[in-house]
Amino acid sequence: MTARATYHHGDLKAALVEAAVAAAREGGEAAVGLNRLAAGLGVSASAAYRHFPEGREDLLVAVGDVGRRRLAERLAARIADADADADAEPAPGTATAARRRFRASGRAYVEFVLDEPGLFQVANRHDRGRLPGADPFGVLEACIADLVDTGVLDEDRRTDAAAAAWAAVHGLAVLLTEGPLRRLPPDRRERVLERTLDMVESGL
Template sequence: MAARTTYHHGDLKAALVAAAVAAARDGGEAAVGLNRLAAGLGVSASAAYRHFPEGLEDLLVAVGDVARRRLAERLASRISEVAPSRDAATDARRRFRASGRAYVEYVLEEPGLFQVANRHDRGRLPETDPFGVLEDCIADLVRAGVLEEVRRPDAATAAWAAVHGLAVLLTEGPLRRLPPERRERAVERTLDMVEAGL
């Protein structure tokens, strides 16, 4: 009976999502179990499933939404920190690069959440959409005259693919063993190539 004292009242769905986010941060997708989390909150599995009718997948999608929202917030925060200069083109380039660095930074800090965000997504939501932040950066480059409008289609997709690929290599692939200074060089070189390609 003591186990049931963990959770008394309130929003069970939000409590389950928060517990799942914490579990994913520690161990990625494999650490998220609906029955286990329900038990940890002192509620029955059936009570948990009432909030997530499709079971674990519903919960993982909710965790993915949280992860994507946090990633979008990280990108927006780093972009806002770019000090303005007197040159619009320079500023647009700096904001674009800041978004790329922030992406890799987030992935390195939150590999478990990143994993869930990538594998469990039922569609783009404006409030949880880091891709929308990148598209704004691309639009910024066009307005500043850095990128021609004719080259704008799919520019965000290409930039996303490059930075995302690097992030995966640094967390799950052979580049995960790079020392910090080489990792930083890899990030900057990738951004150099993406910027030049745009």
């Protein structure tokens, strides 16, 4: 099916978002251009702007939504893996399990940024609020709730705990992708990640 036929069937918006996500994965925010992507799909810029009235920013927000959804899915998958690990004892619902889930979420966050730096860059810079299914912060808040429910974290220390934990792993992820820590060899990077998770867990 040609791009123009796709547009006539009402799928141009989805095609543009798909193309923009691919561009972001390759080159980050700078690689996402509405006119260029429209031309690549064989449609006019005016046709593309009908789906994204505010132009490039609208498209970047749509790409950011995809990135945040994929990040949330990565966090949820790693948490599920931690729960399903045959060697992970004791079972979910205990303090140890809550700690394990919390650490899994932090590790998954950093790993996602390392795997998808371009897409993450757009997701981090362009959004218009939290969306169901595209809310990695909500996944982290659920982990904090687990810590409270199992007695690891006092209720009176819950406020802003998720934000503080988020800031720590986000800062590390950015340093590993855009800052001086990007030069660390893999084994050192792993040690720094574990040390950061240790400090966040102890700090909470």
